[in-house]
Amino acid sequence: MISVIIPLFNAAPWLDECLGSVARQSHEDFEVLMVDDGSKDGSAAICQKYVESDKRFKYIFQENAGVSVARNTGLVYAQGEWISFVDADDKVDVDFLKTMLAHTEGVDLVSCGYTFDESSLGQKGKETQVSREKFLKDIILERGTAPQLWSLMYKHELISQNDLCFTPGCIRGEDYEFYMKYLSYCQKPVSSLGYVGYYYRLNPNSVMRQRRSRTSVIMSLEASARVGEEVERIGVIPDKIWLTAFSVITFLYIMSREHNKEVYDELHDSYPMISFARISLFHGSIRHRGAAFLYFLLGRKLFYKTISGILGLLRPQLYESKVV
Secondary structure, eight states, rough: OOEEEESSSOOOHHHHHHHHHHHHSSOEEEEEEEEOOOOOSHHHOOOOOHOOOOOOOOOOOEEEEEEEHHHHHHHHHHHOOOEEETTTTOOEOTTHHHHHHHOOTOSSEEEEESSSSHHHHHHOOOOEOOOOOHHHHHHTTTSOOOOOOOOEEEHHHHHHHTOOOOOOOOOOOOOHHHHHHHHHOOOOOOOEEEEEEEEOOOOOGGGSOOOOOHHHHHHHHHHHHHHHHHHHHHHHHSSHHHHHHHHHHHHHHHHHTTOOOHHHHHHHHHHHHHHHHHHHHHHHHHHHHHHHHHHHHHHHHHHHHHHHIIIIOOTTTTTTTTOO
């Protein structure tokens, strides 16, 4: 059986479409854990409709504690051998669970493609199996499209044995931290599918689409630091500080683009920027190297002025989907 965990908070505008896409799955052996994180709209009534019509749907209410706690609550109640996460404003292809489950033999993780264009949902593609080391390095060095929490299917036993959970209170980078830590404990290969099984709705009201606050930046950097410890532990990178350096350099760009001089300056006060730029220039992805090169070329003041001005207007989405 597969456990589908859906955290939700005031998700009424999209929830019925999301739950309907799960209810119509061609694979029928699953449970849906709808974890309501204190919604005040009509979400509860929509969930109740599915509970009454389909015994596989279970509704769990908790006082508002954040998405990380909601997902942890789902993990506590989950009974399936495999775990899948779906966000309440998204939807999945009718064969999503069937296709993912068909590729679980001999692996610890299954990854599928996702799309921002609903018309692409369900497109087929070939399967490849890669080691967890290669999969992790590809994520860190941004080779190809990065996976997302909800484009992966996880082995429940591996989560339980290693006490894996989401960091309570973390609202940025919590999903990245979870699946990267999960990968660090995998022993078997990862099944990577070209199949497009997940539709991610570009909801302007979601946390990920909002301007980053100082708190969210700090949370993301803390998540990167925790992940750095894990991937250093298994020898994927030689120094845990690399991931923090890559994230800090990325946030220099983002804070410049968002005209957030206060946090931009705080990053300089909190981290050894020249050292981090050097690490990014020699060891990071093409994107990290580009930002580091510009930083060395322009310096602290001109980097901010340039990115917040001309480059910020020309390429506003450059790092939007990449940073944790």
